Amino acid sequence: MDPSSGLIRVGGRLRRTAGIEDSILHPLVLDPNHPITGLIIHHYDDQLHHPGSERLFGEIRRYYWILRGREAVRRFQRNCPECQRWRAQPSIPKMSDLPAARLQLYKPAFYSCGMDCFGPLLVKIGRRTEKRWGILFKCLTTRAVHLDLLPSMSTDSFLMALRRFVARRGTPAEIWSDRGTNFRGGERELREAYAALASDIQGHLARQRIHFRFNPPSAPHFGGVWEREVRSVKSALYTVLSAQSVPEEVLMTVLLEVEAILNSKPLGYVSSDVADADPITPNSLLMGRPDGSLPQVIYPESEMLSRRHWRHSQVLADRFWSRFIRDYLPSLQTRQKWQESPPNLKEQTFVMIVDPQLPRSLWPVGQVIKTHQSSDGHIRSADVLIKGQVYT
Structure with a gap:
């Protein structure tokens, strides 16, 4: 106790130190x-x-x-x-349950798919080089991949690629993507063309109508399924082509070969025991064999539903889905990250928007005016007011 001021001070072991206050x-x-x-x-x-x-x-x-x-x-x-x-770091909500698009069991491949563009890729035409872009369609359930080449990032190029995709893989029920201008423009043109049809034709085409679903802006993790596949495509292209430019025909051939490699990837755990069955791959459903380079598997008549050959494909599809449900589906149960549940974002809260293109001191600050709650009760997106503009 300091008698002059009545305050308590630390005694300690330094009282013999000279020259310090x-x-x-x-x-x-x-x-x-x-x-x-x-x-x-x-x-x-x-x-x-x-x-x-x-x-x-x-x-x-x-x-x-x-x-x-x-x-x-x-x-x-x-x-x-x-x-x-x-x-402060962003408050990341708990990883959500798998959406219904990831669990479309017993549906055709590419029934629910995600898509994204990547590039540009350089092609050689005579003595000049031009840019091309790749487009990827990813089946959200079977993990199958479809690749194509775009001459530009315009709406017309996207619609032509979508028509080629439908001709080769069938009409999907829904397509998920980011809010790219070509994707939004293509969806708008298809919607306007459908609205211009007569009512009886609309009734016939209603079942073939594709539902476009767009993720929130600046949220690539909403499309992590196909974003990770884009990385695999880029890695394979860099390994084969490096930084050289090739003719467009060569680039298209390489893209299709990369597609075949990705569709040959096993789903789930791969056992080292030779007695265990081979793992299933997306090619098991697409072409009836795990790898396109392998010969077609011939099943004995005792394993066929009947002697009618048209049922052979049904046997292969049934085997794929039974193995899919038994071996691969349980592996999707766990949450690999984002396992905690922080407090939900509330309206009227002031937040800072992360912008990787700017230094932290220039990141914009705004006010949350509306939150969007997911089916599991967590807030995963919100409308933020920044300088008179509303951003999602």
Whole structure:
């Protein structure tokens, strides 16, 4: 106890130190929960321009001995808006359940699919080079892949690629994608063309209508299924072509060969025991064999539904789905990351928008005006008001 002021000071082992002020040798003892302590921490935090907790704690301890000081400093910085502006991380909700599009069992391949574009890819035409883009369609259930080449990123090029996809793979029930201008333009043109048809023709074509579903902007993890496949395609193309430009015919051939490789990837765990059955692949459903380079499997008559050969394909499809449900589907049960459930984002909250193209000090700050709740009760997207503009 300091008799002159009535304040409690630290005794300690440094009383014989010469040349140092007594206020530093014997700092004041402070209660971590007292309002004066909070004001002192606030003063030093502003004076040091919001440093790390250890730097701030070390500076305060030169004059004040706060009981459980590290905890008090960290608690203050967790609630300091300016500290959070520089150090806070995005609050990621718990990984959601698999959507219905990922679980379309006993449906044809590409019944529900996602799509994305990648590139540009350089092709050689005579002595000049031109840009081409690839487009990927990914079956969300069977993991099958369809690749094609686009001469441009226009709406017309996308619609022509979609027509080729439908001719080769059949009409999908729904297509998921990001909000690319070519995808949005293609969906608008198809919707307007459908609305212009006569009512009786609309009734006949209603079952063949494709439902386009777009993910929120700047949310590539909503399409992680096909985004990861784009990475696989790029890795294979870089391995084969490196940085060289090739004729368009060669590039198209390589793309189709990459498609065959991706459709030969096994689904689920691959056993090292030769006695176990071979794993299923997307090609097992697409062409009746695990790998396109292997000969067609011939099944004995005892394993056929009947002697009618038209039922052979049904046997192969039934075998694929039984193995799919038994071996691969249980592996989708676990959540690989985002396993915790932070508090949901609330309306009227002020948030900072992460922009990788800008330094953190220039990231825009806005107010949440509307939240979008998913079926599991978590908030996974929101409308944010920034300088008079609303962004999702």
